[in-house]
Amino acid sequence: MPFVERLFAVVRQAGNPVVVGIDPRPEELPAGFLDQFPGDPPGVAEALRRFGCEVLDVVAGLVPAVKFQCAFYEAYGPPGVAAMHATAAAARQKGLIVILDGKRNDIGSTAEAYARGYLGKVPIGPAYAPSWHADALTVNPYLGSDGVLPFVKVAAREEKGVFVLVRTSNASAGEFQDLMAQGQPLYRHVADRLRQWAAPHANAAGYSLVGAVVGATYPGQLAELRQALPGILFLVPGYGTQGASARDVAAAFDAHGHGALINSSRGLTFAYERPAFRARFADRWQSAIDQAVRDMIEDLAANTNAGRLRLGS
Amino acid sequence: MPFVERLFAVVRQAGNPVVVGIDPRPEELPAGFLDQFPGDPPGVAEALRRFGCEVLDVVAGLVPAVKFQCAFYEAYGPPGVAAMHATAAAARQKGLIVILDGKRNDIGSTAEAYARGYLGKVPIGPAYAPSWHADALTVNPYLGSDGVLPFVKVAAREEKGVFVLVRTSNASAGEFQDLMAQGQPLYRHVADRLRQWAAPHANAAGYSLVGAVVGATYPGQLAELRQALPGILFLVPGYGTQGASARDVAAAFDAHGHGALINSSRGLTFAYERPAFRARFADRWQSAIDQAVRDMIEDLAANTNAGRLRLGS
Numbered sequence: 001m002p003f004v005e006r007l008f009a010v011v012r013q014a015g016n017p018v019v020v021g022i023d024p025r026p027e028e029l030p031a032g033f034l035d036q037f038p039g040d041p042p043g044v045a046e047a048l049r050r051f052g053c054e055v056l057d058v059v060a061g062l063v064p065a066v067k068f069q070c071a072f073y074e075a076y077g078p079p080g081v082a083a084m085h086a087t088a089a090a091a092r093q094k095g096l097i098v099i100l101d102g103k104r105n106d107i108g109s110t111a112e113a114y115a116r117g118y119l120g121k122v123p124i125g126p127a128y129a130p131s132w133h134a135d136a137l138t139v140n141p142y143l144g145s146d147g148v149l150p151f152v153k154v155a156a157r158e159e160k161g162v163f164v165l166v167r168t169s170n171a172s173a174g175e176f177q178d179l180m181a182q183g184q185p186l187y188r189h190v191a192d193r194l195r196q197w198a199a200p201h202a203n204a205a206g207y208s209l210v211g212a213v214v215g216a217t218y219p220g221q222l223a224e225l226r227q228a229l230p231g232i233l234f235l236v237p238g239y240g241t242q243g244a245s246a247r248d249v250a251a252a253f254d255a256h257g258h259g260a261l262i263n264s265s266r267g268l269t270f271a272y273e274r275p276a277f278r279a280r281f282a283d284r285w286q287s288a289i290d291q292a293v294r295d296m297i298e299d300l301a302a303n304t305n306a307g308r309l310r311l312g313s
Numbered sequence: 314m315p316f317v318e319r320l321f322a323v324v325r326q327a328g329n330p331v332v333v334g335i336d337p338r339p340e341e342l343p344a345g346f347l348d349q350f351p352g353d354p355p356g357v358a359e360a361l362r363r364f365g366c367e368v369l370d371v372v373a374g375l376v377p378a379v380k381f382q383c384a385f386y387e388a389y390g391p392p393g394v395a396a397m398h399a400t401a402a403a404a405r406q407k408g409l410i411v412i413l414d415g416k417r418n419d420i421g422s423t424a425e426a427y428a429r430g431y432l433g434k435v436p437i438g439p440a441y442a443p444s445w446h447a448d449a450l451t452v453n454p455y456l457g458s459d460g461v462l463p464f465v466k467v468a469a470r471e472e473k474g475v476f477v478l479v480r481t482s483n484a485s486a487g488e489f490q491d492l493m494a495q496g497q498p499l500y501r502h503v504a505d506r507l508r509q510w511a512a513p514h515a516n517a518a519g520y521s522l523v524g525a526v527v528g529a530t531y532p533g534q535l536a537e538l539r540q541a542l543p544g545i546l547f548l549v550p551g552y553g554t555q556g557a558s559a560r561d562v563a564a565a566f567d568a569h570g571h572g573a574l575i576n577s578s579r580g581l582t583f584a585y586e587r588p589a590f591r592a593r594f595a596d597r598w599q600s601a602i603d604q605a606v607r608d609m610i611e612d613l614a615a616n617t618n619a620g621r622l623r624l625g626s
Contacts, residue, residue, distance in 0.1 A: 023423065026436050039438020071423045075430025077444040078395035085391050105416050105453055107483035110336065110384045117388025123339050125352020131390040140418055142455045142478060144485030168456050170420035175457030179494035179502060186499065189492060 003135060003161040003209045004233070008258065010064040010097055016297045017253075017306050019099065019235070020059045021265025022087070023069040024048045028270045030285040045079035048072070052087035055269050056094055058289050062297070065097035065135075067235075067263055089133060097135045099235070103165065105140035105147050115154035119162075136161035138213055138235070141190050148197055152210055156201050161209045161233070164197070166190050166225060169215025169238035187221070191228050198232055206231035207259065213237065214252065216244030216262070223251035226259075234260040240267030240296070246303035257305040268292045316448060316474040316522045317546070321571065323377040323410055329610040330566075330619050332412065332548070333372045334578025335400070336382040337361040341583045343598040358392035361385070365400035368582055369407055371603045375610070378410035378448075380548075380576055402446060410448045412548070416478060418453035418460050428467035432475075449474035451526055451548070454503050461510055465523055469514050474522045474546070477510070479503050479538060482528025482551035500534070504541050511545055519544035520572065526550065527565065529557030529575070536564035539572075547573040553580025553609070559616035570618040581605045 001009070011017055026034060026044055029051055037043040037050075052068075059066065073084035091098050104114045113122075118137045121128035139151050141164050151162045167177055167187040177187040191212070198208035211233030214225050222236070234252045238244040239262050252260035271277045271292035272285035281288040300306055314322070324330055339347060339357055342364055350356040350363075365381075372379065386397035404411045417427045426435075431450045434441035452464050454477050464475045480490055480500040490500040504525070511521035524546035527538050535549070547565045551557040552575050565573035584590045584605035585598035594601040613619050 025422070025426070041437060041442075041444060044435075044437055069419075069423055069426075071417075071419055071426040071430070074394075075426045075435050075444060077430070078391060078398050080430075080444075081387075081394040082391035101419075103418050103453070104384075105418075106382075106384055106414075107481065109338070110382055113338070113382075113384040113388045117384070117390070117393075122357075122388045124354060124357055129354075131354065131388060131393075140416070140453050140455050142453050142489060143481050143483055144488030144490070146483040146485040147481075165455060168420065168460075170456055170459040172457030172459040175506065176455060176499065176502060177457070179492075179499060181492035181494040181499070186489065186492060186494070189489060193488065 002159045002203065003155065004203050004207045006135070006159070007064070007097055007161070007233070010095065014062065014064040016063060016300060017261050018063040018293065018296055018300065019065045019067050019261045019263040020055065020063055020268050020293065021067045021069060021101070021237070021263045022052050022055055022269060023265045024051055024072050028266070028273065030272060031283065041076050042079040045076045045083040048076070048080065049083035049086050052083070053090050054286060055289060056087070056091050056096070058286050059293055060094035060096055062293050065099060065261060066091050067099040067101050069265065070100060070102040085132065092133055098133070099136045099138070099163070100132070100134045101138045103138050103140045105143055107143055107146045108150065111147055111150035112154060115151040119151070119160040120154040120158040134160070136163060138163045138165065140165050141193070145193065145197070152197055152201065155209050161211060163211040163213050163233070163235045164190070164194050166194060166212040167214050167218060167221050169217040169242055173215065173218070188228065191225060194232065195229060202231055207233060211235055216249045216252070217242055219244070219248040219251060222249070226251050226254070230254070235263065236260055237263045240264040246299040249300070250304040253304055253306050260306070262300060264296055268296065315472045315516065316468065317516050317520045319448070319472070320377070320410055320474070320546070323408065327375065327377040329376060329613060330574050331376040331606065331609055331613065332378045332380050332574045332576040333368065333376055333581050333606065334380045334382060334414070334550070334576045335365050335368055335582060336578045337364050337385050341579070341586065343585060344596065354389050355392040358389045358396040361389070361393065362396035362399050365396070366403050367599060368602060369400070369404050369409070371599050372606055373407035373409055375606050378412060378574060379404050380412040380414050382578065383413060383415040398445065405446055411446070412449045412451070412476070413445070413447045414451045416451050416453045418456055420456055420459045421463065424460055424463035425467060428464040432464070432473040433467040433471040447473070449476060451476045451478065453478050454506070458506065458510070465510055465514065468522050474524060476524040476526050476546070476548045477503070477507050479507060479525040480527050480531060480534050482530040482555055486528065486531070501541065504538060507545065508542060515544055520546060524548055529562045529565070530555055532557070532561040532564060535562070539564050539567070543567070548576060549573055550576045553577040559612040562613070563617040566617055566619050573619070575613060577609055581609065
């Protein structure tokens with residue numbers, strides 16, 4: 001099934017657009033968790049894998065998708081990458097949509113190697129076989145079409161998705177992204193190109209496998225980009241720990257409550273660190289994560305029109 | 314020893330500024346090479362490792378540095394990444410400077426996780442230990458200072474280097490990088506920020522651990538950026554297969570023949586595919602690579618002022 005149809009079906013089934021971001025910082029794992037593993041890179045990697053799989057056990061059935069932040073796994077070298085690979089495979093087995101947040105970028109056949117590796121198939125022996133099994137990958141657009149279209153080509157062939165950074169959620173995002181050129185900021189130029197990249201791959205409902213990363217921490221620009229990019233899926237970071245509220249992300253959805261995935265990472269997976277959760281759940285950290293995810297689902301239902309998804313529409 | 318001093322010493326010793334780019338495309342390995350390995354991901358990964366190490370045996374002692382293109386390893390999942398890790402370690406043992414071409418980018422503590430992983434140390438047990446041992450990493454600047462300074466901070470602490478994409482070598486590089494904002498193209502805005510990021514880390518000779526990636530395929534812009542960025546190391550892709558000549562890259566060097574590394578990837582490591590080399594070396598593919606590297610060194614010596622390096626200055 002094509003990526004957009006698969007994603008919409010899973011969102012409809014879950015009844016919410018929440019993406020749980022899995023960014024396993026070793027220093028924020030539950031108290032005592034790391035101590036169960038050997039103090040070497042394979043041991044830390046195994047801790048990351050075990051933690052990620054425990055998070056999956058909590059959130060599968062609650063949310064439609066998870067997003068893995070590659071940095072925290074790659075930091076531990078090959079065993080770390082193996083831990084991400086195994087956790088991503090477990091997520092897919094649980095029916096979750098798997099987004100790899102690698103912000104990859106390169107040109108021509110190099111971009112295609114990333115795309116084939118993460119989203120498609122690579123030559124192995126006489127045949128082609130999948131390597132990573134991800135559903136979607138984040139991509140950085142600085143290199144222009146040469147750096148993005150190879151990802152789109154592979155995603156289209158393999159029924160996968162691509163999310164292109166347009167307006168990021170960080171404080172210095174505007175240094176380059178807001179520079180005014182020919183009457184509009186750089187991020188709008190990126191958005192214009194993104195429409196071109198996405199258009200050939202739009203489905204009957206107008207949605208394309210080429211999506212956009214648009215931070216929730218700049219709600220005005222989020223609303224502006226929703227208008228400028230009808231039919232573009234938004235992957236929206238910034239809710240929760242980064243400071244954006246449900247009202248801030250409301251503009252990411254279309255009139256039907258569709259078209260956006262709202263990510264929260266630390267605010268969900270490290271909820272047990274917050275005093276209110278610690279007071280209520282003590283060392284039952286899985287329960288703290290479960291509650292934080294349910295709170296986020298409720299918050300979005302109450303304050304955005306994605307709440308309609310809960311009615312099965 | 315700080316990165317810049319280490320790099321300059323190795324360049325002086327080699328007498329040339331050549332970086333051998335190791336981009337192991339399985340379909341371009343020497344005839345019969347892949348057949349020696351099992352037709353599964355670990356088998357292909359082992360072929361990539363073995364090929365990379367054979368390339369190192371040829372080029373160590375000839376050139377100062379190698380650059381690994383992460384995409385071709387990551388495409389094979391955890392075993393591919395393990396192959397890159399092992400080949401990079403072998404390169405360092407041979408005294409080569411190791412540049413990882415990952416074009417990484419993210420914000421805040423996530424960027425720091427990449428930086429600590431690839432350039433620095435990560436928490437393992439009660440201590441911090443290195444994971445990747447690379448000397449330098451390429452970084453994409455689209456996210457602004459938040460996305461670059463964590464890499465710079467870790468590199469400064471660990472005596473490593475960072476190369477920030479400024480003007481890339483691909484055909485569509487200009488789509489965003491050439492957009493005119495406030496009277497200058499985007500890539501000049503990136504260059505201006507890069508000077509700020511680099512300045513606190515300049516050594517006595519004025520060179521900083523924060524370098525720039527500037528493609529050789531746009532020689533006019535390369536010359537312009539050399540003027541605009543005194544004291545910034547340039548990592549210059551585009552020589553050879555991508556079309557740039559030694560005369561095109563001449564402007565990358567400062568008045569002393571310093572300050573630039575010239576990369577060639579396919580043109581060197583897959584030299585045996587070119588008819589002239591095939592005719593001369595047949596299946597002695599290592600000899601073809603050796604000759605291609607020597608040809609490039611001679612070409613740069615004859616057509617750029619980096620030739621002075623050969624005199625030991």
